[in-house]
Amino acid sequence: xxxxxxxxxxxxxxxxxxxxxxxxxxxxxxxxxxxxxxxxxxxxxxxxxxxxxxxxxxxxxxxxxxxxxxxxxxxxxxxxxxxxxxxxxxxxxxxxxxxxxxxxxxxxxxxxxxxxxxxxxxxxxxxxxxxxxxxxxxxxxxxxxxxxxxxxxxxxxxxxxxxxxxxxxxxxxxxxxxxxxxxxxxxxxxxxxxxxxxxxxxxxxxxxxxxxxxxxx
Ligand code: AP5
Numbered sequence: 152x153x154x155x156x157x158x159x160x161x162x163x164x165x166x167x168x169x170x171x172x173x174x175x176x177x178x179x180x181x182x183x184x185x186x187x188x189x190x191x192x193x194x195x196x197x198x199x200x201x202x203x204x205x206x207x208x209x210x211x212x213x214x215x216x217x218x219x220x221x222x223x224x225x226x227x228x229x230x231x232x233x234x235x236x237x238x239x240x241x242x243x244x245x246x247x248x249x250x251x252x253x254x255x256x257x258x259x260x261x262x263x264x265x266x267x268x269x270x271x272x273x274x275x276x277x278x279x280x281x282x283x284x285x286x287x288x289x290x291x292x293x294x295x296x297x298x299x300x301x302x303x304x305x306x307x308x309x310x311x312x313x314x315x316x317x318x319x320x321x322x323x324x325x326x327x328x329x330x331x332x333x334x335x336x337x338x339x340x341x342x343x344x345x346x347x348x349x350x351x352x353x354x355x356x357x358x359x360x361x362x363x364x365x366x367x368x
Contacts (some may be wrong), residue, residue, distance in 0.1 A: 161264025164271030210322035264348035279308035
């Protein structure tokens, strides 16, 4: 497997994290999720976490320079990776180009998860996460076996602070304003591959694997 370097682009709740986890489990491709990195910093009460929390709770974006230095540090150590939730602005995308140029690496593809707003609002307001092992559930499409308790470690599941409807709606507006322009940015580079994300997770995975077939199978 050579140079599987992907960006997962799409609105909040499109299923980017779910698919990145599958690629990690099945093919060992590392996930770099800026959201996960920031949430861990918030949990640990670090300086970064305190700063990030003030943006995340409102559904606003954390400043570009902070995000770029987090990503740079991680990318430089990996050969294959999926960037989940990064880049989210044109400045971040240009920063990523510079980082990759310095490392003499390139992106294989940018997979664009296409789905309607109302569908993701439903998904996110019914998402539950395990604060201990990080497992992700959905009360409608992927419920835990026992009432709101993690199947793997038995911990009580939680709702992410930014998964209430008002914050989700703001996240969608921020996505449309700041992140959607990346569709055009990557289309012009010939990297964009659009998939229909409004299908069961296994079907979405099949589409992604179809795009990567010759590289990872
Ligand atoms: P982040 O954590 O990146 O959140 P997001 O992009 O809003 O994405 P989500 O994690 O909400 O959704 P997802 O697409 O991964 O969906 P998932 O697979 O979980 O960012 C959070 C915040 O951090 C931002 O608002 C910002 O403040 C900050 N931040 C992060 N990155 C940043 C950056 N680069 N720059 C600046 N700030 C940044 O699925 C969602 C639910 O649907 C789950 O319940 C799942 O089980 C279910 N599901 C998944 N797939 C399917 C399917 N196919 N069918 C049915 N249900 C499904």
